[in-house]
Structure formats: C-alpha cells, structure tokens
Amino acid sequence: MAVKLLRIEEGAGEREAGPVAPDKLLAGQPQQLTEHFFTNSRDNFFCGIWSSDAGKWELTYSEDEYCYIIEGEAAITDSDGHSERVATGDAFCIPAGFRGTWETLGSVKKFYAIYEE
Structure with a gap:
C-alpha cells in the first residue's frame, strides 16, 4: 500500500467546537473551533487548525506543540x-511542562502540530 501525501485544507478536517473548559477560564466567554486533520498510527502526533475568540485561560502542557499563527x-x-x-x-x-496562560486578543487562528510521548 502506497503512503500518500495528506494536504491540510481548511474545511476538510473533523470539526469540534465549544467553549474553553470552565475550570481553566480566567476571562471572557471564548469559543474554540478545532479542525483536526491527522493522527499518526501511534496516536501521539496530531495536527490541524485551531481558532478562538477573545478570552483568557490557564494552560498546562504534557505535550510539545508547534504553532503557526x-x-x-x-499573549x-x-x-x-x-x-x-x-x-x-x-x-x-510550546514545550511539554509549560504552565501559564493563553489570552486571545480579539480572535486568533493557528496551525498546530502536537507530539506527546
């Protein structure tokens, strides 16, 4: 079986929408949209497009994440x-072990690639 190139095209992934978890929320009423495109066979590498409107929440990373705005x-x-x-x-x-906050100023959209051991 040939391995094929997977193109990341907005609107073609699996979508999940909803608010930031209330226990992490610090300000605003941010709504998030995640459009997931790929998970590897080991279930430890993921990529897609994520967006949010204004708000601030706590972050705790167990994974390594590459982001492109x-x-x-x-902030x-x-x-x-x-x-x-x-x-x-x-x-x-953002390396595994990072703790802090994410604040979306207006709205933001990013491409993400996540690796978790």
Whole structure:
C-alpha cells in the first residue's frame, strides 16, 4: 500500500467546537473551533487548525506543540509572569511542562502540530 501525501485544507478536517473548559477560564466567554486533520498510527502526533475568540485561560502542557499563527494575536504568559505576544506569521513551540496562560486578543487562528510521548 502506497503512503500518500495528506494536504491540510481548511474545511476538510473533523470539526469540534465549544467553549474553553470552565475550570481553566480566567476571562471572557471564548469559543474554540478545532479542525483536526491527522493522527499518526501511534496516536501521539496530531495536527490541524485551531481558532478562538477573545478570552483568557490557564494552560498546562504534557505535550510539545508547534504553532503557526495564521491570523490574529494572542499573549502567552508563563508561570513566572514572562509574557510574549504572538501574531499573524509567527511560528513558535510550546514545550511539554509549560504552565501559564493563553489570552486571545480579539480572535486568533493557528496551525498546530502536537507530539506527546
């Protein structure tokens, strides 16, 4: 069986929508949309497109995540209070073990690739 290239095309993935979990929510009423495109055979690598409107919530990462901001802006703050803004065109990684907050400023859309051991 030949392995085929999988193209990531918005609107072609499995969609899941809903609010941020109430126990993590710090501000706003953000609604999220995840469009999932791929899970590997070991069930530990995933990719897709995620979006959210304005709000702020707690983050705790057990996975490594690569992000590319497609549109919008967010502020990511670690548990020591160091904050960075990310915006359209920015690429970055959030390593496993990261704790802090994510604040969507307006709305944001990102491409994500997640690896979990």
